[in-house]
Structures are given as structure tokens and as C-alpha cells.
Amino acid sequence: MKVSDPIKKVKSFATDQSIKITENTYARVYKTNSFLSVLGNMSLFVARIIRETFSVHFEFKEFLRQCFQIGYKSLPLIAITGAIMGIVLTIQSRPALVEFGAVTLLPGMVAVSLIREIGPVVTALICAGKIGSGMGAELGSMKVSEQIDAMEVSATNPFKFLVVTRVLAATLMLPILVLFADAFGLVGSWAGVNIKGNVNLVLFVSQAFGSLDFIDFFPALIKSVVFGTVIGIVGCYKGYTAGRGTESVGIAANSAVVISSLMVIVVDMIAVQITDMML
Amino acid sequence: MKNLEEEIISKNRVRNASSEPLIVINNLKKGFKNQSVLRDVSLKLFDGENLVVLGKSGTGKSVLIKCIVRLLVPESGTIEVFGRNMETLNRQELDEVRKKIGFLFQSGALYDSMTVKQNLEFPLRRIRKKMTDKEVNEKIGEVLENVGLLHALNKMPSQLSGGMRKRISLARTIIVDPLIMLYDEPTTGLDPATSDEISSLINDVQKKYKTSSIIITHDIQCARTTADRIIMLHEGEVFSEGKPEDFEKSTDPLIKSFFK
16 A cells, blocks of 8 residues: 655645745644544554454453453452542541531442442543553563564464454453442442441441432443443554554553543543433 | 365475475565665575575565565565465465464564463464364474473473573474474574574474475574575675575675675
């Protein structure tokens, strides 16, 4: 495929039209072209993931291994973070509710905050750091050390083996991790309530779940699935398309974290708008 | 319709009798961005021979063998492997041809996250799908014994030395019984003693597995040990071609700079 140089095109157009163009403008043209190229390549990457997911010979064993790596191995981190979130949120909210004499609403308020927003977003951001960087670095180093080429020549489809399994595992595991984060968050919240009060677990659970509705769970779950897909796609894209030098591995890992974290926030904003319209 | 794999094997048997080339490359051109790497390369690999491709770094030797297995797509020219034009093959047909080609990467390219055993199982279970667990284990034992590393079965690649990694990588390549072997700088980064061992191993593989090989190298000792025929690349073109003894006797300054 012949790729035309955008700078050359602009230069020849400018010469034809007798227009003076500064180097700064050329740089902008180049930047815009690079951005559009990345966007185009990423779209093709996503299209290929969809195509390969539904093609024959699914790498089920590798998919299970990735579920273990992404899900099980992230569990301790998610559990600790979830519990601390619950404690902190409870302790921080208590004074304001005491002021209005509404301290009994504390379990319900924390539960709604955790399940609707804080649980999914914080879990996704942690996973963007842990899983996204892991995928970027692992696939990037496999590219640099010719391991992906080795798979290709041994008649294995490396895209299906490495990318599809990781993206699907992240998509499946993130909602499960979010549920764990929510559960540990509620346990943390119960501990937080009991620091300055005395509420038994049954009462806490009935107050917390009494304030929750199906509409609090469902959009958060859907949102978590999208977060997982986005983290998987960005991490794999950055790793799989990394350059050949060792420096590229660091760049792939770093940009995977930055872009997937940003994407999590953007997706969250869109999801909140959609949920708000539906309510 | 005849199975492609059977077709390749039967064609290869025909070739054994008529000594037709297994690989035919005509007027191959390949470049990156504005830099031309291969300008006009034509060569043939005949059945049962070790063809060494010599040349300075940057002359496009590795690019050449990556084009053969279509890891890189040439700009122009044709590559025929087992009589099949590589450019016209679809993914499935390409995989069938690749199953008959072993590729030893410069870095070894062992899968870091897998043990030596899993590295060897990986291509075997995908290419020889009907093999039982017992047959797979026997085959792994056989190739590890051939490269002298039976004790490394459960080690991770990070626990292996450079020479051991090359040997395991070679074992992973020969485990699927390829008809053609492509070696990309097999002795680079190794001490002279280990380099000699790897060169001898290349000859052993040729004899035991009846392979035909293209060996990319700039290590003259490796070339002397393994070559049946040598092609020298210079500035992206075939500079000279002949038997090792012709190169030894040559008075050309470029060739002499290699064969001191």
C-alpha cells in the first residue's frame, strides 16, 4: 500500500497556489495527520478484534489464563482499595449527616455512592494502571524480542492468541472486580460506622440495601463492562503496535495507562449522561 | 480437493528426484520509508543444501528471510516456496506453508511467560493436533536430547544462558519436522566455543531431519562450518555466489575482508 506524505502534498499545493506556508503550519499538518492515522488504525484494530472474536478456533485456554491473571491476581489490590474507600467515605460523610440529624442515612448514602460511581470508577482506574500497563509492557516486549513474529511463523494467529483473549478477559473480569470492590467497600463502611457508633451488621445491610434499587446496579454493571473493554483495547493496541526499540516498551506501557485512564473518565461522563436521561 | 500440506510434501518428494529448488526468489525489492534495503535480490535454495547468506550489517539479510515467510511484504519481485507464490496465498494457505518452514530468530524469541516445555509444546500442539500427550512428551524429550538440554525441561527462559536459549529455540523450531530451516544470525552474541557448538548443531539438524537451510550470518566461522553454497549480499544486491572454496580463493577486496 502506497502511503503519501501529507507534508509533500501541502508543499506542492502551496507551490501551485503561490501560498507562503510557515514550518509551524507544516508541523500542525503532520500532527493532525498522525492523530487521524492513530484513530484510523485503532478503528481497524477494534474491527479486527470483533472479527477474530467470532471466527473459529477460539483460544479458550489462554482466555482462562488471562481471566486468572487479570481477575484473580487483581483481587487483593481491589479488596484493600474497596475497603479503604468504604471506611474513608463513611468517616468523611458522617459529620455532615450528624449536623442535619440524618446519621441513620449514612449506610444508604455510602452504598449508593459506592455502587453507582465510586466502586466502578476507582476499580477501573486501578485496573487501567495495573492491567493496562501490564498489557502494554508485555505485548510491547514480545514485539521487541520477536516473540509475536515467532508465533506468526509457527502458524498461530498472534492477534487472536494475545489480543482477543486479553480484551475479552478484561471485559469479563472488570464487572466482577467491581462487585468485589463494592462488597469490600460496604464492609469497610460498616467498620467506619462502628468507629463512632454501634450498628450491627444486619441493620447496616438492611439500611444500605434499602436505599438501593435495580437502577443503581444495572448502569454501573454495564459501565464496568465498557471500562474493561476500553482498558483491554487500549492496553493491547499500545503493546501490539509498539515500535522495535526497548524504549518503545516503556512508551507503550506509559501511554496505555494514560489513555485508558482518560478513556475511563470520558466513558463515565457519557454513561452518567445516558443514565440521567433514562431516569 | 487435495490437502495443501499433502501437496507440499508430494511436491517436495518430486523435487528430491529432480533437484528443483525449494525456494525461488526473483528480483526482490524491499525498503523502509525512504531507505531502500533490498534492491534486486534473486536466489534459489535447492533440496538438502545449506545456503549461507553473508554480508555486512544493514545489507538486508534478515529482511530477506523475513520476506520469505511473509513477516515482511516485499515491494516487488516474487518469492516461490514449494512452487507456491507466497504473494497469492490466503491466510490458511500461508499457514500451511509456514508449518513446513522453521525460523530461528536472532534473539531466540522464546516465550518469556512459558517454561521450556510449554515453549516446545506451543507449536507442536497447534501443528500436530492429533498427537497424544504421550507422543508430545516423547517428541519434546527427543528434540531436547538432540540439542543436549534435556535437564532444562522445566526452566523458564530467563534462567537460561544465551547459548542455551539458542539451543531451545532451535529445538522449538525442529520439533515440527520442517522441510526448510531459516536461521537468522544463529551465532550472534555467543562466545566462539558456543558459536562452534551451534554451527555443528545446524549441520546435525540438516543430516538428521533432512532439512534445506538458509543461514543468515556475518560470522565467517559459522559460514565455513555450515555452508554448501554461499551468497554474498552487498548494498541490497547479490554481490557474489559460489562454493565456500571459491570465496576462500577470491582476490576481491570485499570478499577478502570477510575471508581473512
